[in-house]
Amino acid sequence: MNTLRRRSALLAVVGTALTLSLTACQNDADSKSTSAAASSATVEAPDGKGTGTSDPTGSTDSAGSTGSTDAGGSAGTTGSTSGQVTTSVPVCAARDVIVTAATQDGPPYTHVVLTAKNTSGHSCRLTGFPHVQFLESHKQDVPVVAKSKPATPVVLTAGTPAYALVKLSDGGVDEDNEPVSAFSVMLEGDSTVIAVTAPGSGGIAVEPAKALTGYWTPELRNGADDF
Template sequence: MRTFRTRTTVLAATTAALALALTACGGADDAGTKDKKAAASVSQVTPSTGATESGTGTTGGTGATETGTGTGTTGGNGTSGGDTSGAATSAAQTGAKKKNDGSTPACTANDVKISAVKQDGVPTTHITLTATNVSGRSCTLLQYPLIAFGDIQTAKDVPSVAKSKPGTPVVLSAGAPAYAAVRINNGGVDEENRAVTSFNVNLFAKDGPAEGSKVVKAPAGGIAVDDAAARTGYWTHELRNGADEF
């Protein structure tokens, strides 16, 4: 009986050990299964995360939207710049209008430097006067030069030629020139010409002849002047064909 109990005891212990081993194996299998499921779950999450990151890549779309916004802003600034340019152009036009509406003061004898040169042709029948604004500010050169070929107190001013009158007042900015053609004779041998080496030029003010005059040196060699034939054109920004042919 003792032997049987011993065997029975041993058998029971062996069976218990085997059961424990099987339980452990089962636990291991369960754990393995859980690990596999977890791995599968992770595998599934990873693509999902990838998709989510791809979705986050939509932020790139947001970046594109921001780029578009930036471009829009630049365009807005560009438009603003255009408006500013337009305003500046408008201001410049307004300034030009003010200059031409008679608001610019008249040039005085002290505001301009006047010189004379012979025009082409033999004999010399015309000279060109150039008046340059040396005042450092804008001024209006009114009408035509008041020329006296002789004593300023007694000589008669040279008459003007109406067809040479410009359509708008001649406004000179600082340093700018204006011109006037002057006929001094008709080129005939029978004319009563006299030699002139210098002469006087006066300017107009808004209410008539200005105070003071300029003594202008005649071109080299002097000029032959016939008082009866002498005529002057109006001041212009440039000599004009036709209007200054007299």
């Protein structure tokens, strides 16, 4: 009876040990399988070229960087360049232009058109308006008409002209007109006096109290230059 009990106990111990051994082996096999799978995934991710999380992140960063550089950088450069181009063009001096005068419309001749042609061989900016003095007895400049001011700077390339309309009188017979055969013009920012010959064989008739001048413009414009 005791022998039978001992055998039963021994078999129970052996069975338990066998069960634990099998369980340990199975766990070890599962662990190795999981490790191998993880190792395999780590190796295959670079081969996927975009299947891993690092590739989409890098792609987004690259696109964002490109967009920022192209849009912001390009727009800023364009605006800056445009501003630099305008400001880098030198202001026209008296030596850069030839100023002439011609009558406008038919009699009575109440206006003349001044033409400033760029003869310098390079581009220059013609700023402001012509400072005109018709008579020795009137040493002040002819008043300027504000509405004739152009919206953008007047840049003259080599050989191109700009214009300014100048009013002489109202054309009335009762005006206190004075004959003028030549008069002086100065450019904005240059104190050099440019002598301009009045058009016509008999010169022009000027009423100093009615004289007006417009700004330099690339062309004469109806309305803005109507005074």
